[in-house]
Amino acid sequence: MSRVLLATRNAKKLVELRRIVGAEVTVLGLDDLPPFPEEPETGATFEENALAKAVQAARETGEIAVADDSGLAVDALNGMPGVLSARWAGRHGDDAANNALLLAQLGDVPDERRGAMFVSAVAMAVPGAEPVVVRGEWRGRILRAGSGANGFGYDPLFVPAESDEAGDGRTSAELAPAEKDALSHRGRALAVLAPQLLAAVRAR
Structure with a gap:
Protein backbone atom coordinates (compact mmCIF):
# COMPACT_ATOMS: atom_id res chain seq x y z
CA MET A 1 0.00 0.00 0.00
CA SER A 2 1.18 3.55 -0.73
CA ARG A 3 2.32 5.55 2.25
CA VAL A 4 3.09 9.05 3.42
CA LEU A 5 4.96 10.36 6.44
CA LEU A 6 3.26 12.90 8.67
CA ALA A 7 6.20 14.59 10.38
CA THR A 8 4.77 14.56 13.90
CA ARG A 9 4.70 12.54 17.10
CA ASN A 10 1.21 13.82 17.90
CA ALA A 11 -1.04 10.75 17.76
CA LYS A 12 -4.20 12.86 17.43
CA LYS A 13 -2.87 14.64 14.34
CA LEU A 14 -2.07 11.23 12.83
CA VAL A 15 -5.64 10.10 13.44
CA GLU A 16 -6.98 13.26 11.77
CA LEU A 17 -4.88 12.80 8.63
CA ARG A 18 -5.79 9.13 8.41
CA ARG A 19 -9.49 10.02 8.49
CA ILE A 20 -9.09 12.65 5.78
CA VAL A 21 -6.95 10.74 3.24
CA GLY A 22 -8.85 7.49 3.69
CA ALA A 23 -7.81 3.88 3.31
CA GLU A 24 -5.82 4.32 0.10
CA VAL A 25 -2.79 5.71 1.92
CA THR A 26 -0.94 4.40 4.96
CA VAL A 27 -0.03 7.36 7.18
CA LEU A 28 3.16 6.95 9.19
CA GLY A 29 4.39 9.13 12.04
CA LEU A 30 7.94 9.95 13.07
CA ASP A 31 7.82 7.20 15.68
CA ASP A 32 7.25 4.63 12.91
CA LEU A 33 10.63 5.31 11.23
CA PRO A 34 14.27 5.40 12.37
CA PRO A 35 14.95 8.63 14.26
CA GLY A 71 -1.93 27.40 16.40
CA LEU A 72 -4.34 29.93 17.80
CA ALA A 73 -4.34 33.61 16.88
CA VAL A 74 -6.29 35.71 19.39
CA ASP A 75 -7.50 39.14 18.28
CA ALA A 76 -7.06 40.81 21.67
CA LEU A 77 -3.48 39.50 21.88
CA ASN A 78 -2.49 40.85 18.45
CA GLY A 79 -2.47 37.37 16.92
CA MET A 80 -0.63 35.62 19.71
CA PRO A 81 0.09 32.93 20.80
CA GLY A 82 0.45 32.20 17.06
CA VAL A 83 3.47 30.06 16.22
CA LEU A 84 4.20 29.83 19.97
CA SER A 85 0.82 28.19 20.71
CA ALA A 86 2.16 24.75 21.67
CA ARG A 87 4.69 26.22 24.13
CA TRP A 88 2.83 29.35 25.24
CA ALA A 89 3.22 28.52 28.93
CA GLY A 90 6.88 27.54 28.53
CA ARG A 91 6.79 23.77 28.06
CA HIS A 92 5.92 22.29 24.67
CA GLY A 93 2.58 20.48 24.52
CA ASP A 94 1.35 21.28 28.05
CA ASP A 95 -2.28 21.88 27.06
CA ALA A 96 -3.55 22.53 30.58
CA ALA A 97 -0.89 25.15 31.31
CA ASN A 98 -1.32 26.80 27.90
CA ASN A 99 -5.08 27.06 28.37
CA ALA A 100 -4.75 28.38 31.90
CA LEU A 101 -2.29 31.08 30.79
CA LEU A 102 -4.49 32.13 27.89
CA LEU A 103 -7.53 32.45 30.15
CA ALA A 104 -5.53 34.54 32.63
CA GLN A 105 -4.33 36.85 29.86
CA LEU A 106 -7.89 37.35 28.62
CA GLY A 107 -9.42 37.68 32.06
CA ASP A 108 -10.38 41.35 31.65
CA VAL A 109 -11.31 41.14 27.96
CA PRO A 110 -15.08 41.48 27.41
CA ASP A 111 -16.97 38.77 25.55
CA GLU A 112 -17.43 40.86 22.42
CA ARG A 113 -13.65 41.21 22.02
CA ARG A 114 -12.67 37.56 22.50
CA GLY A 115 -12.52 36.72 18.79
CA ALA A 116 -9.84 34.33 17.56
CA MET A 117 -8.98 31.95 14.80
CA PHE A 118 -7.19 28.67 14.50
CA VAL A 119 -4.60 28.65 11.71
CA SER A 120 -2.97 25.65 10.06
CA ALA A 121 -0.26 25.61 7.42
CA VAL A 122 0.24 22.17 5.88
CA ALA A 123 3.26 21.48 3.68
CA MET A 124 4.06 18.52 1.44
CA ALA A 125 7.57 17.61 0.30
CA VAL A 126 8.17 14.97 -2.34
CA PRO A 127 11.83 13.97 -2.77
CA GLY A 128 13.14 15.60 -5.94
CA ALA A 129 10.20 18.00 -6.35
CA GLU A 130 9.33 21.51 -5.19
CA PRO A 131 7.47 21.53 -1.85
CA VAL A 132 4.01 23.04 -1.56
CA VAL A 133 2.22 24.63 1.37
CA VAL A 134 -1.44 25.49 1.92
CA ARG A 135 -3.23 27.39 4.69
CA GLY A 136 -6.53 26.87 6.49
CA GLU A 137 -8.26 29.23 8.93
CA TRP A 138 -11.15 28.70 11.35
CA ARG A 139 -12.82 31.69 12.99
CA GLY A 140 -14.43 31.64 16.41
CA ARG A 141 -14.22 33.02 19.94
CA ILE A 142 -12.62 32.15 23.26
CA LEU A 143 -14.71 31.07 26.25
CA ARG A 144 -14.01 31.90 29.89
CA ALA A 145 -13.76 28.21 30.85
CA GLY A 146 -13.14 25.04 28.90
CA SER A 147 -15.84 22.61 27.77
CA GLY A 148 -15.62 19.25 26.03
CA ALA A 149 -13.26 16.28 26.07
CA ASN A 150 -12.56 15.73 22.37
CA GLY A 151 -9.68 17.27 20.47
CA PHE A 152 -6.54 18.72 22.03
CA GLY A 153 -4.70 21.98 22.54
CA TYR A 154 -7.04 24.97 22.82
CA ASP A 155 -10.08 23.07 21.50
CA PRO A 156 -12.02 23.20 24.82
CA LEU A 157 -11.83 27.03 24.85
CA PHE A 158 -12.68 27.66 21.19
CA VAL A 159 -16.27 28.11 20.00
CA PRO A 160 -16.30 28.03 16.18
CA ALA A 161 -18.35 30.60 14.29
CA GLU A 162 -20.40 27.69 12.91
CA SER A 163 -21.47 26.70 16.44
CA ASP A 164 -22.65 30.23 17.14
CA GLU A 165 -24.51 30.32 13.82
CA ALA A 166 -26.23 27.04 14.72
CA GLY A 167 -27.14 28.44 18.13
CA ASP A 168 -25.63 25.57 20.13
CA GLY A 169 -22.34 27.20 21.18
CA ARG A 170 -20.42 23.93 21.11
CA THR A 171 -16.65 24.15 21.41
CA SER A 172 -14.23 22.46 19.06
CA ALA A 173 -13.76 19.86 21.80
CA GLU A 174 -17.50 19.07 21.74
CA LEU A 175 -17.70 18.35 18.01
CA ALA A 176 -17.73 14.83 16.65
CA PRO A 177 -14.55 13.93 14.74
CA ALA A 178 -16.25 14.06 11.34
CA GLU A 179 -17.74 17.47 12.15
CA LYS A 180 -14.37 18.81 13.19
CA ASP A 181 -12.65 17.46 10.06
CA ALA A 182 -15.15 19.28 7.85
CA LEU A 183 -14.80 22.61 9.65
CA SER A 184 -11.37 22.88 11.21
CA HIS A 185 -8.34 24.82 10.08
CA ARG A 186 -6.35 21.62 9.60
CA GLY A 187 -9.23 19.88 7.88
CA ARG A 188 -9.62 22.78 5.45
CA ALA A 189 -5.92 22.88 4.65
CA LEU A 190 -5.71 19.10 4.23
CA ALA A 191 -8.78 19.09 1.99
CA VAL A 192 -6.98 21.50 -0.34
CA LEU A 193 -3.75 19.50 -0.21
CA ALA A 194 -5.31 16.02 -0.43
CA PRO A 195 -5.65 15.85 -4.26
CA GLN A 196 -1.97 16.79 -4.71
CA LEU A 197 -0.96 14.36 -1.99
CA LEU A 198 -2.90 11.48 -3.50
CA ALA A 199 -1.51 12.27 -6.97
CA ALA A 200 2.05 12.24 -5.59
CA VAL A 201 1.47 8.95 -3.79
CA ARG A 202 -0.03 7.30 -6.89
CA ALA A 203 2.89 8.49 -9.03
CA ARG A 204 5.51 6.72 -6.90
Missing part, protein backbone atom coordinates in the same frame (compact mmCIF):
# COMPACT_ATOMS: atom_id res chain seq x y z
CA PHE A 36 16.90 11.54 12.82
CA PRO A 37 18.03 14.82 14.42
CA GLU A 38 15.01 17.10 14.10
CA GLU A 39 15.71 20.75 13.42
CA PRO A 40 14.12 23.23 15.86
CA GLU A 41 11.11 25.28 14.79
CA THR A 42 12.53 28.75 14.26
CA GLY A 43 10.21 30.15 11.58
CA ALA A 44 8.30 33.37 12.13
CA THR A 45 5.21 32.00 10.36
CA PHE A 46 3.22 28.78 10.32
CA GLU A 47 4.15 28.32 6.64
CA GLU A 48 7.90 28.58 7.31
CA ASN A 49 7.76 26.00 10.09
CA ALA A 50 5.58 23.56 8.13
CA LEU A 51 7.81 23.75 5.07
CA ALA A 52 10.99 23.26 7.09
CA LYS A 53 9.60 20.19 8.84
CA ALA A 54 8.28 18.59 5.64
CA VAL A 55 11.44 19.22 3.63
CA GLN A 56 13.70 17.84 6.34
CA ALA A 57 11.52 14.76 6.86
CA ALA A 58 11.47 13.98 3.12
CA ARG A 59 15.22 14.49 2.86
CA GLU A 60 16.03 12.31 5.87
CA THR A 61 13.63 9.45 5.11
CA GLY A 62 13.07 9.45 1.35
CA GLU A 63 9.32 9.39 2.00
CA ILE A 64 6.64 11.76 0.78
CA ALA A 65 6.36 13.94 3.86
CA VAL A 66 3.57 16.13 5.15
CA ALA A 67 4.00 18.53 8.05
CA ASP A 68 1.66 20.95 9.70
CA ASP A 69 2.26 23.92 11.91
CA SER A 70 -0.82 25.25 13.56
Whole structure:
Protein backbone atom coordinates (compact mmCIF):
# COMPACT_ATOMS: atom_id res chain seq x y z
CA MET A 1 0.00 0.00 0.00
CA SER A 2 1.18 3.55 -0.73
CA ARG A 3 2.32 5.55 2.25
CA VAL A 4 3.09 9.05 3.42
CA LEU A 5 4.96 10.36 6.44
CA LEU A 6 3.26 12.90 8.67
CA ALA A 7 6.20 14.59 10.38
CA THR A 8 4.77 14.56 13.90
CA ARG A 9 4.70 12.54 17.10
CA ASN A 10 1.21 13.82 17.90
CA ALA A 11 -1.04 10.75 17.76
CA LYS A 12 -4.20 12.86 17.43
CA LYS A 13 -2.87 14.64 14.34
CA LEU A 14 -2.07 11.23 12.83
CA VAL A 15 -5.64 10.10 13.44
CA GLU A 16 -6.98 13.26 11.77
CA LEU A 17 -4.88 12.80 8.63
CA ARG A 18 -5.79 9.13 8.41
CA ARG A 19 -9.49 10.02 8.49
CA ILE A 20 -9.09 12.65 5.78
CA VAL A 21 -6.95 10.74 3.24
CA GLY A 22 -8.85 7.49 3.69
CA ALA A 23 -7.81 3.88 3.31
CA GLU A 24 -5.82 4.32 0.10
CA VAL A 25 -2.79 5.71 1.92
CA THR A 26 -0.94 4.40 4.96
CA VAL A 27 -0.03 7.36 7.18
CA LEU A 28 3.16 6.95 9.19
CA GLY A 29 4.39 9.13 12.04
CA LEU A 30 7.94 9.95 13.07
CA ASP A 31 7.82 7.20 15.68
CA ASP A 32 7.25 4.63 12.91
CA LEU A 33 10.63 5.31 11.23
CA PRO A 34 14.27 5.40 12.37
CA PRO A 35 14.95 8.63 14.26
CA PHE A 36 16.90 11.54 12.82
CA PRO A 37 18.03 14.82 14.42
CA GLU A 38 15.01 17.10 14.10
CA GLU A 39 15.71 20.75 13.42
CA PRO A 40 14.12 23.23 15.86
CA GLU A 41 11.11 25.28 14.79
CA THR A 42 12.53 28.75 14.26
CA GLY A 43 10.21 30.15 11.58
CA ALA A 44 8.30 33.37 12.13
CA THR A 45 5.21 32.00 10.36
CA PHE A 46 3.22 28.78 10.32
CA GLU A 47 4.15 28.32 6.64
CA GLU A 48 7.90 28.58 7.31
CA ASN A 49 7.76 26.00 10.09
CA ALA A 50 5.58 23.56 8.13
CA LEU A 51 7.81 23.75 5.07
CA ALA A 52 10.99 23.26 7.09
CA LYS A 53 9.60 20.19 8.84
CA ALA A 54 8.28 18.59 5.64
CA VAL A 55 11.44 19.22 3.63
CA GLN A 56 13.70 17.84 6.34
CA ALA A 57 11.52 14.76 6.86
CA ALA A 58 11.47 13.98 3.12
CA ARG A 59 15.22 14.49 2.86
CA GLU A 60 16.03 12.31 5.87
CA THR A 61 13.63 9.45 5.11
CA GLY A 62 13.07 9.45 1.35
CA GLU A 63 9.32 9.39 2.00
CA ILE A 64 6.64 11.76 0.78
CA ALA A 65 6.36 13.94 3.86
CA VAL A 66 3.57 16.13 5.15
CA ALA A 67 4.00 18.53 8.05
CA ASP A 68 1.66 20.95 9.70
CA ASP A 69 2.26 23.92 11.91
CA SER A 70 -0.82 25.25 13.56
CA GLY A 71 -1.93 27.40 16.40
CA LEU A 72 -4.34 29.93 17.80
CA ALA A 73 -4.34 33.61 16.88
CA VAL A 74 -6.29 35.71 19.39
CA ASP A 75 -7.50 39.14 18.28
CA ALA A 76 -7.06 40.81 21.67
CA LEU A 77 -3.48 39.50 21.88
CA ASN A 78 -2.49 40.85 18.45
CA GLY A 79 -2.47 37.37 16.92
CA MET A 80 -0.63 35.62 19.71
CA PRO A 81 0.09 32.93 20.80
CA GLY A 82 0.45 32.20 17.06
CA VAL A 83 3.47 30.06 16.22
CA LEU A 84 4.20 29.83 19.97
CA SER A 85 0.82 28.19 20.71
CA ALA A 86 2.16 24.75 21.67
CA ARG A 87 4.69 26.22 24.13
CA TRP A 88 2.83 29.35 25.24
CA ALA A 89 3.22 28.52 28.93
CA GLY A 90 6.88 27.54 28.53
CA ARG A 91 6.79 23.77 28.06
CA HIS A 92 5.92 22.29 24.67
CA GLY A 93 2.58 20.48 24.52
CA ASP A 94 1.35 21.28 28.05
CA ASP A 95 -2.28 21.88 27.06
CA ALA A 96 -3.55 22.53 30.58
CA ALA A 97 -0.89 25.15 31.31
CA ASN A 98 -1.32 26.80 27.90
CA ASN A 99 -5.08 27.06 28.37
CA ALA A 100 -4.75 28.38 31.90
CA LEU A 101 -2.29 31.08 30.79
CA LEU A 102 -4.49 32.13 27.89
CA LEU A 103 -7.53 32.45 30.15
CA ALA A 104 -5.53 34.54 32.63
CA GLN A 105 -4.33 36.85 29.86
CA LEU A 106 -7.89 37.35 28.62
CA GLY A 107 -9.42 37.68 32.06
CA ASP A 108 -10.38 41.35 31.65
CA VAL A 109 -11.31 41.14 27.96
CA PRO A 110 -15.08 41.48 27.41
CA ASP A 111 -16.97 38.77 25.55
CA GLU A 112 -17.43 40.86 22.42
CA ARG A 113 -13.65 41.21 22.02
CA ARG A 114 -12.67 37.56 22.50
CA GLY A 115 -12.52 36.72 18.79
CA ALA A 116 -9.84 34.33 17.56
CA MET A 117 -8.98 31.95 14.80
CA PHE A 118 -7.19 28.67 14.50
CA VAL A 119 -4.60 28.65 11.71
CA SER A 120 -2.97 25.65 10.06
CA ALA A 121 -0.26 25.61 7.42
CA VAL A 122 0.24 22.17 5.88
CA ALA A 123 3.26 21.48 3.68
CA MET A 124 4.06 18.52 1.44
CA ALA A 125 7.57 17.61 0.30
CA VAL A 126 8.17 14.97 -2.34
CA PRO A 127 11.83 13.97 -2.77
CA GLY A 128 13.14 15.60 -5.94
CA ALA A 129 10.20 18.00 -6.35
CA GLU A 130 9.33 21.51 -5.19
CA PRO A 131 7.47 21.53 -1.85
CA VAL A 132 4.01 23.04 -1.56
CA VAL A 133 2.22 24.63 1.37
CA VAL A 134 -1.44 25.49 1.92
CA ARG A 135 -3.23 27.39 4.69
CA GLY A 136 -6.53 26.87 6.49
CA GLU A 137 -8.26 29.23 8.93
CA TRP A 138 -11.15 28.70 11.35
CA ARG A 139 -12.82 31.69 12.99
CA GLY A 140 -14.43 31.64 16.41
CA ARG A 141 -14.22 33.02 19.94
CA ILE A 142 -12.62 32.15 23.26
CA LEU A 143 -14.71 31.07 26.25
CA ARG A 144 -14.01 31.90 29.89
CA ALA A 145 -13.76 28.21 30.85
CA GLY A 146 -13.14 25.04 28.90
CA SER A 147 -15.84 22.61 27.77
CA GLY A 148 -15.62 19.25 26.03
CA ALA A 149 -13.26 16.28 26.07
CA ASN A 150 -12.56 15.73 22.37
CA GLY A 151 -9.68 17.27 20.47
CA PHE A 152 -6.54 18.72 22.03
CA GLY A 153 -4.70 21.98 22.54
CA TYR A 154 -7.04 24.97 22.82
CA ASP A 155 -10.08 23.07 21.50
CA PRO A 156 -12.02 23.20 24.82
CA LEU A 157 -11.83 27.03 24.85
CA PHE A 158 -12.68 27.66 21.19
CA VAL A 159 -16.27 28.11 20.00
CA PRO A 160 -16.30 28.03 16.18
CA ALA A 161 -18.35 30.60 14.29
CA GLU A 162 -20.40 27.69 12.91
CA SER A 163 -21.47 26.70 16.44
CA ASP A 164 -22.65 30.23 17.14
CA GLU A 165 -24.51 30.32 13.82
CA ALA A 166 -26.23 27.04 14.72
CA GLY A 167 -27.14 28.44 18.13
CA ASP A 168 -25.63 25.57 20.13
CA GLY A 169 -22.34 27.20 21.18
CA ARG A 170 -20.42 23.93 21.11
CA THR A 171 -16.65 24.15 21.41
CA SER A 172 -14.23 22.46 19.06
CA ALA A 173 -13.76 19.86 21.80
CA GLU A 174 -17.50 19.07 21.74
CA LEU A 175 -17.70 18.35 18.01
CA ALA A 176 -17.73 14.83 16.65
CA PRO A 177 -14.55 13.93 14.74
CA ALA A 178 -16.25 14.06 11.34
CA GLU A 179 -17.74 17.47 12.15
CA LYS A 180 -14.37 18.81 13.19
CA ASP A 181 -12.65 17.46 10.06
CA ALA A 182 -15.15 19.28 7.85
CA LEU A 183 -14.80 22.61 9.65
CA SER A 184 -11.37 22.88 11.21
CA HIS A 185 -8.34 24.82 10.08
CA ARG A 186 -6.35 21.62 9.60
CA GLY A 187 -9.23 19.88 7.88
CA ARG A 188 -9.62 22.78 5.45
CA ALA A 189 -5.92 22.88 4.65
CA LEU A 190 -5.71 19.10 4.23
CA ALA A 191 -8.78 19.09 1.99
CA VAL A 192 -6.98 21.50 -0.34
CA LEU A 193 -3.75 19.50 -0.21
CA ALA A 194 -5.31 16.02 -0.43
CA PRO A 195 -5.65 15.85 -4.26
CA GLN A 196 -1.97 16.79 -4.71
CA LEU A 197 -0.96 14.36 -1.99
CA LEU A 198 -2.90 11.48 -3.50
CA ALA A 199 -1.51 12.27 -6.97
CA ALA A 200 2.05 12.24 -5.59
CA VAL A 201 1.47 8.95 -3.79
CA ARG A 202 -0.03 7.30 -6.89
CA ALA A 203 2.89 8.49 -9.03
CA ARG A 204 5.51 6.72 -6.90
